Amino acid sequence: MQFLRRKTFAHGVHPPDNKENTNTKSVRRMAFAPELIIPLSQHFGAPAVPTVYEGQEVVRGEPIAKANGFISIPHHAPATGTIDRIELMQTARGPKTESIILKVTPGASQNVLYGSTREIADMTPQEIISAVQDSGIIGLGGAGFPTHVKLTVPKGHTVDTVLINGCECEPYLTTDHRVMLESVRDLIVGIRIILKSVGAERAIIGIEENKRDAIKAIRARLSPDEAITVRELKTKYPQGAEKILIKTILNREVPSGGYPSSAGVAVYNVSTSSQLGALLPYNQGLIERIVTITGPGVKKPGNYLIALGTPLRFVMEQVGYTGSANHLILGGPMMGTSVASLDVPVTKTVSAVLVLTEQEEAEQIPEKVYPCIKCGACVRACPIHLNPSQLTLLASKRRYGDMQEKFHLNDCFECGCCSYVCPSGIPLVQYFRIAKAVNRENRERIA
Ligand code: SF4
Ligand code: SF4
Structure with a gap:
């Protein structure tokens, strides 16, 4: 009922x-950038293995890298062009990643030519x-x-x-x-x-x-x-x-x-x-995705269908943004990640680019972090009923193992609700990310 x-x-x-x-703007296709960067690892699991060589011509939609095992995926050419090189490139995920660089044929068709x-x-x-x-x-x-x-x-x-x-x-x-x-x-x-x-x-x-x-x-x-x-x-x-x-x-x-x-x-x-x-x-592969480009720093906000591998610099030029990467967030304000450079490509996991102004950014990052006042706001906000305040206390003492064993740290999916409500401006979720990374490293060392 x-x-x-x-x-x-x-x-x-x-x-x-x-x-x-x-939200009322229809999806519009963005033009191809002259060069696309396709990282072999855009996903959880083993990186794909290239199946193309430098100088090879490929058509839009053609496979260019194969999956490396079950927990892995292949990649396909997002545009018709020539494989320029395969080398380590910077990505939004952090470390440099082996990537296929594709020179797009000028005037290449938007039609998918494979499948x-x-x-x-x-x-x-x-x-x-x-x-x-x-x-x-x-x-x-x-x-x-x-x-x-x-x-x-x-x-x-x-x-x-x-x-x-x-x-x-x-x-x-x-x-x-x-x-x-x-x-x-x-x-x-x-x-x-x-x-x-x-x-x-x-x-x-x-x-x-x-x-x-x-x-x-x-x-x-x-x-x-x-x-x-x-x-x-x-x-x-x-x-x-x-x-x-x-x-x-x-x-x-x-x-x-x-x-x-x-x-x-x-x-x-x-x-x-x-x-x-x-x-x-x-029988086609994923070669493009819709990305919301929005925020007060953008002249032409909208929902754009963008070829995977398009450099962020090209994307931002198309929407009338001329600033640096400093004010950019990939994803939303709650779970998104900041961008280190405009030279990283749009990959399969990029759902949005949020462009903040200096003022908005300052509002998001508290000027000063104060001690916990035990107000309980974070506990009332946590959707999975963890105790973020207690977890943070343990993190400050580097008791990362206890955070998992006694307080279920790994159930935290980093939604950011606790940080959002904390009146002391404590970046709780950042503590949890660090603690998880340390625990992961310790596990790998023991294994
Ligand atoms: S980030 Fe983790 S601890 Fe904080 S509210 Fe979300 S799930 Fe709970
Ligand atoms: S919301 Fe902040 S100040 Fe309040 S209990 Fe949680 S960590 Fe402490």
Whole structure:
């Protein structure tokens, strides 16, 4: 019964959503840059292996690097051109990464020149999963986990429900919103592909109530006997996080350290699902993605379809930004990361570029950090009921092991709610990132 359905979760925060600059702007394709940089590692897992040589001519959509094992993906040429070189290049992920540099043929066609049609209905779940790996699709919400791995239900688990995350709860971001308005057909085809792959009976698309036009657009395309339904959810951050969405929609708990399949669920982002629907029936690879470019520092904010590998410098020129990388954030203000250089490329995980002004940036970074006053605001904000204040106390004493063993540090998915509400300006989430990295290193040393 509709009135008994849960629409939200306990805790979380309500930051201003700042989506009005781009949420009504249709997706526009950006021109090709003269040179594209395709890092072999844009995802969680082993880097891809190049299958091209310097000087080789390739056409748009042609595979140029193959997956290196199961937890890996291939890459495809985002434009027709010539392989210029393969060398270490800077990326937004941090260390230099081996990358394929493609010189784009002047006037190259925007049409995809590679692939062939196929009937998904004739394919087995295993064939579909293998085809998803061949397409190079990863979680486009930013996590970067290979989608074919997420479609593989672990042995001993069963998935009865697929949840599609259409919340887009991060402020400023509007790519998923536009996908739900402009690519409904691809989205529905993609969700049917997912249902078949994981063997689930139903899919529920969770969408926040600040996107009622998208809810309406999708419902209008679903037949009454469809296994897919839409659930309207409250606008609250981080509504779209996997465990939160599962709790809100299904009232199921994923155990600490467990996977959604432990609760009989699989969760996918709407942009990822839509790309499955767009690419798989045509045997094509992921070569471009929609990126929201927004913020007060941009003259032409919008949702742009950008060839993967396009240097950020080129992107920013196209939207009328002439400043440095200092004010740029890849992703949203809550979970995004700052950019060290404009020479890094747009990769599969870049959902947004947020350009702040100096003033906005100063507002985000407190001038001074004060001691914890034990106000409990961070505890009340944490959506998974951790104790961020206690975790920070342990971090200050470098008791990183205790943070995990006694206070479930690894369950923290770095949503930033605790830092957002802290009146003392303590960058709690940064402490947690450092602690996790140290624990990871220690584990690797022991192994
Ligand atoms: S960053 Fe981690 S500890 Fe802080 S609110 Fe989010 S999940 Fe909780
Ligand atoms: S919100 Fe900040 S000041 Fe308040 S208890 Fe948490 S860490 Fe301490």
